[in-house]
Amino acid sequence: MNFTYEARPTRVVFRPGASVTATAGEVERLGLRRVLVVSGARGADTARTVVDSLGPLCAGLHAEARMHVPAEVADRAVEAARAAGADGVVAVGGGSAIGLGKAMALRTGLPLIAVPSTYSGSEMTPVWGLTEQGAKRTGRDPSVLPRSVVYDPDLTLSMPVPLSVTSGVNAVAHAVEALYAPDTSPLVSLMAEEGVRAMTSALVQVAASPTDPEARSRALYGAWLCGSCLGATTMGLHHKLCHVLGGTFGLPHAETHTVVLPYALAYNAPAAPEAVRVLDRALDTDDAPHALWALARRLGAPRSLASLGLAEADLALAAERVAGQAYANPREVTHEGALTVLRAAHAGEDPRAALPE
Template sequence: MQSFVYHGLPSRVVFGQGTLSRLAEEIEQLGCRRALVLATPHQQEQAREVLEQLGERGAGLYAEAAMHTPVEVTERAMRVVEELGVDCTVAIGGGSTIGLGKAIALRTGLPQVAIPTTYAGSEMTPILGETRDGIKTTQRTLEVLPETVIYDVDLTLSLPAGMSGTSGINAIAHAVEALYARDRNPVISLMAEEGIAALARSLPVIAENPSDQDARSDALYGAWLCGSCLGAVGMSLHHKLCHTLGGSFDLPHAETHTIVLPHAVAYNAPAAPEAMVRIARALGCEDPAAGLFDLARAVGAPTALEEIGLTPGDVERATEIATRNPYWNPREVEAEGIHRLLHHALVGRRPASEKGAHR
């Protein structure tokens, strides 16, 4: 076996059904007394219920979280933090809300409780992506890792089937790239394959029956594993492309990941054969790129970037931004190949894994 380094991240995970009832207890365990509840405008009422549940431990509510964590939104939240004298945050929602909690933690050091209601996985990572002037940048630091994560399967039962599919495939993307990461290790690879398999078997069931509790539990379990992979090792081409498309073209996060992933896998396949075997095995298919595309179709997710707002004229600029400062990738990042990848993703062409031995 090759040498490796595994570093376990210091977070507490509470998983099950009805676990939201333990929120006040978890805040007390952190030694906190004045929690600011965070949410998007869409989840404001749910967040208000959480605030009421906290009673005297709830200091207030800020429900302006937005995709890609714009710095201007964070700056407004910081004023609320100061005015209310809060000593921790509680983020309930998906990656947008959890990202806001991380941005506040980076600036203040306040402890965080994350309560994910989607499968995005941000709650398990020490990674923060922020957008300023149309450019999204990311950083990795333990300062933004939530101290406590409460996974409550009941909170995902109302997640629309369409959003469940894209959110779940977004989570799968974390595990896929963990399998060919430069700093991959056997522990994370086991978690990655198990996470992909759990989501691949549960998402089609949820698409047919969103209230299936066993499938919801399986999907949330898979999302936790995939998020843990994202938090433990580096990401590559797929995440760079999605950060570019989201931050510079304002495309929706989960849908962008869902569409791009099969094409990124097809591009990297010849340089990461062992990873491709594990991805295919987890999906139960022969070609991992085509299998991911077919999974997206099976759950009713979009498969073309033009469906979510990218235009043919955007491809050139997206290629330039994505290749300017590329993340490490198992296959060399070449402008011509990335342009072709983005064009195929634009029109929704079903990909097939490339053959050869690119490095």
């Protein structure tokens, strides 16, 4: 056995109602006195409840977060923080809001507190992303890792089922890639297996009963574990595909992850047998790529890139950009290999038939 594992110094508060009962305490614990709350426009009402709970600790609300964190959006948020004299940032919402908070932390050094309202898992990673001139850049920096994460299952009770499903599968993708990352470890494997099991079982319950607090709590718990896996390891083919599809072609983030995951896993499966065995256990199956594809179908999630608006003519350019990047992956990614995965995902075929070993 040979591995390295580095624990990430993030404090987690997990309980119903925590967004309004614990956020101010986390701000004070960090010695902050004037934080700027950031969110997306659709999450502004939720963010305002956090603003109200902060009282005089809040310097204002900046509700301009957008998917894939366009550079100009990050510029405006940094200017807003400086104009407000903010000494910290509280990001409330999904991956777009937390991504914006990370971009602000990266550029200003301000400490970040995350209050997630979806299952993206981004809050548990030191990974940042910015989109500029049609290309999404990502990187890792410890300064963007939230100092505190406040998990409040109540914030997710009103999340529509379609968004819950795609957001949850997005989190599952983090755990899947962590299992075959070059810097995986036994602890990551344990977290990934439990995270995938918790999230996939919870999504079935959420689809059947969207306001079930126990199902919502279990999904948020799964998101925490899956995000922690990504935070500890290196991203591979799946995430690179999704970054290109989102940054270059503007495809929606969580939906793209949901469509691509079974195909990226099927492509990598021959080179990652141990990862597949762990996923088979977590999913109670003997064919993890098919099980993930079937789960999306069962829950009514998008299953093809065509349904997300990607033109078949764009597949060659996407494959070229994916194959042209340097990143770790258990199986070599050639232009033809990337194109094969993209064609299968574009059609939405059963990954067993589209990508045989």
